[in-house]
Amino acid sequence: xxxxxxxxxxxxxxxxxxxxxxxxxxxxxxxxxxxxxxxxxxxxxxxxxxxxxxxxxxxxxxxxxxxxxxxxxxxxxxxxxxxxxxxxxxxxxxxxxxxxxxxxxxxxxxxxxxxxxxxxxxxxxxxxxxxxxxxxxxxxxxxxxxxxxxxxxxxxxxxxxxxxxxxxxxxxxxxxxxxxx
Numbered sequence: 001x002x003x004x005x006x007x008x009x010x011x012x013x014x015x016x017x018x019x020x021x022x023x024x025x026x027x028x029x030x031x032x033x034x035x036x037x038x039x040x041x042x043x044x045x046x047x048x049x050x051x052x053x054x055x056x057x058x059x060x061x062x063x064x065x066x067x068x069x070x071x072x073x074x075x076x077x078x079x080x081x082x083x084x085x086x087x088x089x090x091x092x093x094x095x096x097x098x099x100x101x102x103x104x105x106x107x108x109x110x111x112x113x114x115x116x117x118x119x120x121x122x123x124x125x126x127x128x129x130x131x132x133x134x135x136x137x138x139x140x141x142x143x144x145x146x147x148x149x150x151x152x153x154x155x156x157x158x159x160x161x162x163x164x165x166x167x168x169x170x171x172x173x174x175x176x177x178x179x180x181x
Contacts, residue, residue: 008083011097015080018101019108022142026109029119038121045124049139052115057138069110076104091157098150105143117141 033039033050040047055062079100082088088096109116118139125137 008086008093011083011093012080014094015097015101015104018098018142018146019105022101022105022146023108025119025142026117029117033119045122047121047123048119049121051118051139052113053118053139054115057140057144065110065114065116069107072103072107072110076100076107079103091161092154095150095153095157098146098153100150102143102146102148102150105146106141109143116143118144120145 029048029050033048035050038047038049054065056068079096083093083096083100106116118141120140120142122137129135129137
């Protein structure tokens with residue numbers, strides 16, 4: 001009998017589907033987009049752009065494409081391993097799957113091309129980023145969105161669980177009425 005829960009194959013299948021989709025999007029971007037040319041998808045919100053990114057967001061670690069790809073690969077494979085051997089709590093399965101898919105999407109691209117293909121821009125995020133850092137928001141891709149969505153979901157689930165635990169546990173702090181007794 002297998003030690004893998006059948007329900008965990010759904011997130012692994014989602015990861016595979018997202019990897020195929022991201023690979024196809026990146027291949028399309030390489031063929032049809034050019035650096036410096038902006039194509040609106042949702043005007044003012046989401047546009048198509050193009051760049052090869054040898055580092056991380058905002059050009060961080062720009063000369064470390066292969067080490068970053070290996071690190072992303074290890075993270076993605078490790079997360080899939082955790083899913084398969086039942087080391088992920090049920091509430092965290094889907095966020096972990098999104099992070100794994102994003103890490104693997106950029107890892108495979110980095111290993112195959114020596115850089116990650118980025119093809120999405122956001123004028124809205126550019127405005128916010130310019131206010132905060134005087135720099136436009138970096139060009140990104142679906143893998144980046146998946147990692148961010150997975151991390152946001154992890155934070156949301158953690159916050160929700162903490163709030164629920166606080167409601168179920170009586171407070172150890174005295175109320176204003178108990179302090180005077």
